[in-house]
Amino acid sequence: MSWGLISAMGHVSIQTTQLKESVFDATQLLGLRETERTSDAVYLAAANVHHELVYVESDVNGIDGFGLVAANGDALREIRRRVDAENFQILSEKPRGAGIEDGFSFIGPEGFVFEIYVGMQENQAAVQSFGPDRYGHFNFHPRDVGGMMRFLHRVLDFRLSDVIGDDFAYFMRCNPDHHGIALVRGEGTLHHHAWQTQSIADLGKLGDRLNKVGRELIWGPVRHGAGHNIAAYFVETSGAVVELYTDLEQIYDDSRPPVVWGEDENWYNMWSSYRPLDFRTFGLAPVDRKALSGLHR
Template identity: 55%
Template structure:
């Protein structure tokens, strides 16, 4: 169920200083499939041929853009009207990848670039290998997270699922469909922290750890049952310095008017299984990528 101008999460585009290592990890560890290359870009997907993650070869690592999906062309045009009304610059009116019906990219608050797309059809429902089912959400750390949540709710029609900390002092979880969150934002340094992929079961989280071990790597944090969203999750660090999450069992909200769940300043919202300070790895929130888009 979707109620506004955004109905789903689109894709993530990351600049990487070692594109072949980034692609190798996305294929061999996360389980994505390479679906195309053009110029300096490599496109990857969980299922089908619709890119959900794109790496762009660059001298420095950074976040290029975050994708959002409009349900119709009319919805896309309404988003653009609102963006222009807000005085935010439009960076491009050309889709960044093949298979997109129409798109435009704009520069949002704090220099985060967003591409809004309309895409035809849907891919197959299940993966064919060990990889995830779909790209699900991203988590980022705006410097002014209250301004960002106001933008996402008032301009892009996201709804608040959970409020973290008294009066949102820590952050917010936002949805554009029934899934508990498509965007999570926690006040921070102005970076993308992680992109997240839905898998089929808790067993897949263990298998992710096995694959990392086989590559001489390790999980960054897992297993965990988040309070906000109720999802089970595992995390690892990718080459670019960004975090990747694999999750399952996410809460869905079918009442569009459900009041936000309010979590106190304690830590149960990020881990129902332990509130001990040491259970969140030291430096976990220090990882991430700064946006690189410029007007």
């Protein structure tokens, strides 16, 4: 169910200098399954699709791109028209990776790549002992957070769910999920990609798996105010943060006005005022397209 041009969050693609270790994090800690492997990339998923996370082997750690699912072919063409009208650079006229029927990618504000597509292949999930249900959202920290918010609304048709402070943070949705993209003013990095699970008990089991390999949660479980989800976080090998969450607010009234929070209000943890001081220092910048212009999957 969606009201706009984008019907669902698609995938996150990350370039990593340690492909084997990144795949370990995704499969053995988070619980994704590998769906395809090429000469320089590994595709992973939780839901019944070809991929929701892609790791690309590289000599840098960085964000390769964000995939978004267009509602249909007409929506795909309308987004392309809007992208052309605003003179964004087209990176590829066709899907850059495996498993997608039709789409294109472009370089958006602050160097972040967006891939818009339709027709991802299905891939039936195997029975596993643990793992999330699906990819849910990402959180990134643009320098011009207001400009990024307006771009997402104007070009990609995202809607505002919550507003934090005076141009400090915005939570935006493309379907009933409270947010598919969260924006917090920062240094131009992706902070985390987030995965939906069934129960708060799954967050505790994630902590147990991390502990067994000498790793740890960096925050959580917490109950966020904006979005109401219960979440826990760890840092993956590439340097990005991974969130596992449950109980995210659903918004079925598309005319609902955004909830407004003061920047100093406790919108980030309803159970406590505690927030780790270094939580927002993690993250990955988009890759330098000029330096890596020859790298394609």
